[in-house]
Amino acid sequence: MTSAVRVRFAPSPTGFLHIGGARTALYNWAFARHHGGTLVLRIEDTDPERSTAENTDAILRAMRWLGLDWDEGPEIGGAYGPYFQTQRFDRYSALLEQLKTSGHAYPCFCSPETLEEKRNAARTRGGFAGYDRTCRTLAPAEVAGRVAAGESHVWRLKVPQDRGDITFIDAVRGEVVFPPDAVDDFVLARTDGSPTYNFAVVADDVDMAISHVIRGDDHLSNTPKQIVVYEALELPIPIFAHLSMILGADGKRLSKRHGATSVEAYRDLGYLPEVLMNYLALLGWSLDGETTILSAKTLCENFSLDRISKNPAIFDEEKLAWMNGVYLRDMPAEEFVRRMMPSLEDAGLITAEEAAEDGRAKWLLKLAPLLQERTKQLPEVVGMVRFLFQAPSIDPTAQEKVLEKDGAGVALDAAVDTLTLVEPFEHTAIEAALREVPGRIGAKPKDVFQAVRVSVAGGTVSLPLFESLELLGKDTTLARLAAARQMATD
RNA sequence: GGCCCGUUCGUCUAGCGGUUAGGACACCGCCCUCUCAAGGCGGAGAUCACGGGUUCGAAUCCCGUACGGGCUACCA
Numbered sequence: 001m002t003s004a005v006r007v008r009f010a011p012s013p014t015g016f017l018h019i020g021g022a023r024t025a026l027y028n029w030a031f032a033r034h035h036g037g038t039l040v041l042r043i044e045d046t047d048p049e050r051s052t053a054e055n056t057d058a059i060l061r062a063m064r065w066l067g068l069d070w071d072e073g074p075e076i077g078g079a080y081g082p083y084f085q086t087q088r089f090d091r092y093s094a095l096l097e098q099l100k101t102s103g104h105a106y107p108c109f110c111s112p113e114t115l116e117e118k119r120n121a122a123r124t125r126g127g128f129a130g131y132d133r134t135c136r137t138l139a140p141a142e143v144a145g146r147v148a149a150g151e152s153h154v155w156r157l158k159v160p161q162d163r164g165d166i167t168f169i170d171a172v173r174g175e176v177v178f179p180p181d182a183v184d185d186f187v188l189a190r191t192d193g194s195p196t197y198n199f200a201v202v203a204d205d206v207d208m209a210i211s212h213v214i215r216g217d218d219h220l221s222n223t224p225k226q227i228v229v230y231e232a233l234e235l236p237i238p239i240f241a242h243l244s245m246i247l248g249a250d251g252k253r254l255s256k257r258h259g260a261t262s263v264e265a266y267r268d269l270g271y272l273p274e275v276l277m278n279y280l281a282l283l284g285w286s287l288d289g290e291t292t293i294l295s296a297k298t299l300c301e302n303f304s305l306d307r308i309s310k311n312p313a314i315f316d317e318e319k320l321a322w323m324n325g326v327y328l329r330d331m332p333a334e335e336f337v338r339r340m341m342p343s344l345e346d347a348g349l350i351t352a353e354e355a356a357e358d359g360r361a362k363w364l365l366k367l368a369p370l371l372q373e374r375t376k377q378l379p380e381v382v383g384m385v386r387f388l389f390q391a392p393s394i395d396p397t398a399q400e401k402v403l404e405k406d407g408a409g410v411a412l413d414a415a416v417d418t419l420t421l422v423e424p425f426e427h428t429a430i431e432a433a434l435r436e437v438p439g440r441i442g443a444k445p446k447d448v449f450q451a452v453r454v455s456v457a458g459g460t461v462s463l464p465l466f467e468s469l470e471l472l473g474k475d476t477t478l479a480r481l482a483a484a485r486q487m488a489t490d
Numbered sequence: 491g492g493c494c495c496g497u498u499c500g501u502c503u504a505g506c507g508g509u510u511a512g513g514a515c516a517c518c519g520c521c522c523u524c525u526c527a528a529g530g531c532g533g534a535g536a537u538c539a540c541g542g543g544u545u546c547g548a549a550u551c552c553c554g555u556a557c558g559g560g561c562u563a564c565c566a
């Protein structure tokens with residue numbers, strides 16, 4: 001029998017949920033779901049300087065938006081709480097007491113300044129730059145005296161001198177070996193009694209019965225330290241899996257320089273949550289090397305740690321945009337209308353109330369498929385549909401190249417004549433009528449269509465012409481053709 | 491400086507001793523076509539970072555080197 005899978009995502013609320021964190025959360029989630037396990041969300045807010053409640057909220061919001069749910073944690077509760085580190089200080093003290101009584105922790109009175117000096121000296125000399133263990137060998141009587149006298153001190157872990165190499169099997173990188181001096185007698189509890197990261201993480205992972213620690217690569221070097229704490233506590237060590245970094249287009253660590261780095265920024269850019277999930281799933285993991293479009297369900301069914309790649313990956317926004325287009329094209333028109341409405345509202349083209357009217361709803365439904373084929377990011381629709389709501393200003397280049405071309409006026413006159421007769425004003429009938437025009441006036445089809453397009457949409461690029469005219473309606477179409485006729489050359 | 495990790499088309503990746511090194515994005519061309527897209531077809535693009543081994547045979551295993559990254563705090 002295998003023990004229950006319990007994993008955790010442990011963000012520190014010092015900022016929004018960024019792309020890298022989201023992927024870590026996603027992999028933990030997928031792993032938990034695959035095994036029918038539990039995903040714990042734990043907030044590592046022990047840094048009072050940088051942690052805020054707003055950031056916590058933003059992180060939860062971003063996770064929910066992405067489609068990630070957790071089984072224990074903020075807003076949910078659970079049997080292993082509390083899930084904020086700042087609420088768990090009594091647990092850290094209890095564990096620290098345990099280490100003190102078992103002789104695995106000792107007080108250190110060295111001042112930060114001396115430590116700094118020693119560290120610098122050691123580093124310029126080359127080699128081991130960890131704590132030199134000065135206070136480890138203090139006489140018990142002296143220690144007791146100084147503590148009693150109220151001298152400030154931290155508590156350090158007494159790492160066994162004969163520990164030897166620290167080896168563990170990382171689920172993605174395989175066997176990783178650290179030499180003994182990779183771990184010094186590091187600080188467990190600060191002068192003020194608060195726990196340091198490497199101690200708090202272990203305490204929490206122990207208390208929350210975490211079975212697999214799936215986290216960023218930047219923690220790989222912290223792992224041996226944590227292992228030593230597990231050993232001091234005489235507790236089983238979880239399985240570790242370290243994910244490599246996500247980089248910007250220049251191969252550097254993703255940062256503000258690269259534009260959007262937070263999940264919510266991508267939401268605001270018009271990306272669908274399922275697309276971001278799909279893209280992130282494949283940025284460092286693969287199903288079979290062939291599949292590029294996959295659902296959350298497929299992800300969860302197939303996710304495994306051994307298919308996570310070891311090397312860092314560059315975040316390719318172009319591929320993300322392509323993928324967004326794929327999803328946008330494949331969704332039902334109703335859904336597309338729903339998703340694009342905020343963009344249209346923001347642009348002041350149509351209100352939600354108007355869109356809900358029966359006639360408008362049907363009209364939008366007809367419009368949707370035309371947009372779905374050419375949209376990668378939702379806000380792009382605004383530029384494509386504006387001419388349907390407002391009279392266009394004719395693009396000067398288009399005017400010169402199309403309307404001022406010889407025969408444009410004749411073509412527009414002919415178009416007006418035939419369109420006036422089209423009833424009902426529906427795109428197949430419009431197309432049939434317009435296709436007769438070139439032959440009748442001795443012009444090329446392309447010239448006629450482009451003249452109409454520029455007149456009606458303002459430029460040489462637009463949604464498909466015949467459908468556009470139908471959407472516009474006969475009156476508006478004829479009015480725009482008449483207006484453009486003024487600028488056209490016979 | 492020390493320790494650890496990584497290195498397959500521009501990018502994401504498949505590959506886990508024997509393949510014409512496969513797919514996707516991007517790029518180029520053709521087709522379709524009322525423009526733009528979408529779609530279809532095709533193309534270019536990787537001496538698998540480099541150098542040594544091991545092996546009949548290495549992108550795959552081992553050792554070095556180079557480059558990139560991480561850790562080296564009373565940050566997380």
